[in-house]
Amino acid sequence: VAWMALGGGALLTPGLLFSTSSLDPPFEAVANPAAWPAMRVPVDVLRYVGLAGAMGAVPLAALSLLARFRAARGVERQQLKWMALVAVPLPLFVVATFFMAIFDLTAMLGVTAGLMVIVLPVAAGLAVSQYHLYEVDRLLSRALAYVLLSGLVLGSYATVVLVSGLVAGGLGSGSQVAAVLGTLVAVSIAWPARGRLQDALDRRFNRREFEAISVVRRFVRDPSPTATIEEVLREALRDPSIDVAYWIDDRARWVAEDGRPIDAGRTAIEVRRRGVPVAAVSYDAARIDQHLVETAAAEARPELENTRLRAAIALQLVEVRESRARIVAAQLAEREKIERNLHDGAQQRLLGLAFQLRAAAVSGDGERTRLVLDSAVEEIQRAVRELRDLANGLHPAILSDGGLAAALDDLAARTPLPVRLEATAERFAPEIEAAAWFIACEAVANSVKHARATRIDVEVRRREGRLVLAVADDGVGGADAGGRGLRGLADRAEAAGGSLTVGASASGGSLVRVELPCAS
Numbered sequence: 072v073a074w075m076a077l078g079g080g081a082l083l084t085p086g087l088l089f090s091t092s093s094l095d096p097p098f099e100a101v102a103n104p105a106a107w108p109a110m111r112v113p114v115d116v117l118r119y120v121g122l123a124g125a126m127g128a129v130p131l132a133a134l135s136l137l138a139r140f141r142a143a144r145g146v147e148r149q150q151l152k153w154m155a156l157v158a159v160p161l162p163l164f165v166v167a168t169f170f171m172a173i174f175d176l177t178a179m180l181g182v183t184a185g186l187m188v189i190v191l192p193v194a195a196g197l198a199v200s201q202y203h204l205y206e207v208d209r210l211l212s213r214a215l216a217y218v219l220l221s222g223l224v225l226g227s228y229a230t231v232v233l234v235s236g237l238v239a240g241g242l243g244s245g246s247q248v249a250a251v252l253g254t255l256v257a258v259s260i261a262w263p264a265r266g267r268l269q270d271a272l273d274r275r276f277n278r279r280e281f282e283a284i285s286v287v288r289r290f291v292r293d294p295s296p297t298a299t300i301e302e303v304l305r306e307a308l309r310d311p312s313i314d315v316a317y318w319i320d321d322r323a324r325w326v327a328e329d330g331r332p333i334d335a336g337r338t339a340i341e342v343r344r345r346g347v348p349v350a351a352v353s354y355d356a357a358r359i360d361q362h363l364v365e366t367a368a369a370e371a372r373p374e375l376e377n378t379r380l381r382a383a384i385a386l387q388l389v390e391v392r393e394s395r396a397r398i399v400a401a402q403l404a405e406r407e408k409i410e411r412n413l414h415d416g417a418q419q420r421l422l423g424l425a426f427q428l429r430a431a432a433v434s435g436d437g438e439r440t441r442l443v444l445d446s447a448v449e450e451i452q453r454a455v456r457e458l459r460d461l462a463n464g465l466h467p468a469i470l471s472d473g474g475l476a477a478a479l480d481d482l483a484a485r486t487p488l489p490v491r492l493e494a495t496a497e498r499f500a501p502e503i504e505a506a507a508w509f510i511a512c513e514a515v516a517n518s519v520k521h522a523r524a525t526r527i528d529v530e531v532r533r534r535e536g537r538l539v540l541a542v543a544d545d546g547v548g549g550a551d552a553g554g555r556g557l558r559g560l561a562d563r564a565e566a567a568g569g570s571l572t573v574g575a576s577a578s579g580g581s582l583v584r585v586e587l588p589c590a591s
């Protein structure tokens with residue numbers, strides 16, 4: 072519709088400019104000096120087509136306002152209310168004006184044309200004053216502030232120059248001292264006056280934004296220990312549904328102020344500092360305007376940044392508590408496993424051996440006693456092997472004697488799948504080697520049990536003061552980093568000051584990658 076109106080006006084202008092038709096009364100005797108008789112037909116076509124386009128755009132614009140009003144919600148619907156009410160009688164005014172012109176009813180034509188011209192700006196003015204249509208109040212406030220400030224600066228400059236000139240001996244002396252003094256006075260007045268003028272005009276023309284900014288500024292300047300910035304934004308913007316999420320960069324997640332994971336709302340204003348996300352303020356778009364939220368969030372940026380730092384610390388505390396609980400549970404599970412292995416293995420063998428020896432002692436049969444003693448030696452050797460294997464599971468002797476490379480080589484030899492091992496022979500701190508070995512054992516065991524792999528690759532190297540361990544397989548993939556097993560490995564890595572990540576291997580299986588600090 073807008074393009075139709077512009078196009079109609081563009082065609083109508085040359086059609087009227089070069090028209091050979093007589094002017095309207097009482098100027099019918101005046102000849103058009105720009106008339107182009109040779110192009111009369113094309114000029115008339117331009118005039119009628121342009122008139123049809125321009126006039127036809129008026130009722131279509133009214134219908135478009137009604138359509139927008141039906142689809143609008145909340146504040147936008149209130150903004151369009153007055154315009155939509157005007158859109159209803161506007162086509163009637165157009166038709167009435169057309170017929171008044173045809174029947175030469177001059178008085179009635181003036182009334183209908185005047186009404187058609189007046190109702191639109193009146194409705195727009197009501198929408199602007201009541202519901203901030205087009206945000207004219209904000210623009211008016213800024214423009215008026217700069218106009219008044221410019222007048223104040225120029226007036227102060229001129230006054231100082233005139234007074235200084237008179238004191239120095241007349242206006243025509245051309246003294247540069249007067250100009251310098253006028254400039255200094257104008258500059259000294261401009262900055263404090265701008266802030267006061269802007270506040271006064273905002274209080275008059277954009278009161279809601281002014282009050283919201285005032286509430287936020289007071290809190291940022293003097294934070295209350297009993298209130299949060301989220302509560303202050305709810306009070307300032309009068310929207311109880313406001314939520315604030317904080318971006319933790321090293322975790323790549325949004326969290327609440329207490330460290331709980333939270334999703335940034337779909338209708339949210341993202342606050343950034345030097346290109347890095349700080350917070351996301353979610354709000355009810357049907358209740359408040361986006362610009363108002365952006366302005367309040369910008370004013371609250373310093374406090375949002377402080378709260379984000381507290382949220383990062385709270386998240387770390389939450390993770391520490393959760394990891395401690397998992398470590399305690401893992402320790403209990405390991406103790407139960409050791410107890411079960413001792414009970415079902417070496418303990419049963421030793422108890423059975425004790426019964427056999429007692430039976431041989433009671434029988435008094437020398438040959439039987441000899442056979443029982445031979446069997447007892449074999450049972451004792453089996454029990455020793457089981458205890459040695461159990462001890463190796465707790466901390467293998469080869470790890471202390473030969474280092475991580477030797478322990479991983481022994482692990483590869485005992486694994487039922489082909490294992491390709493690339494490990495540096497360099498020795499590391501005992502606690503780092505132990506953590507890496509336990510993680511490698513569990514990762515290899517997971518690949519054997521769950522991945523349906525045919526090959527496992529284990530790589531260990533030093534890089535930039537960190538021990539990097541990678542265990543990859545060619546299995547089905549899809550390892551869950553949040554699962555109980557891998558979460559326990561991550562806790563072990565974090566307890567040693569490192570980190571663990573889970574991803575896809577080059578062959579489509581799973582990849583467990585661990586980095587542990589090993590700088591001397």
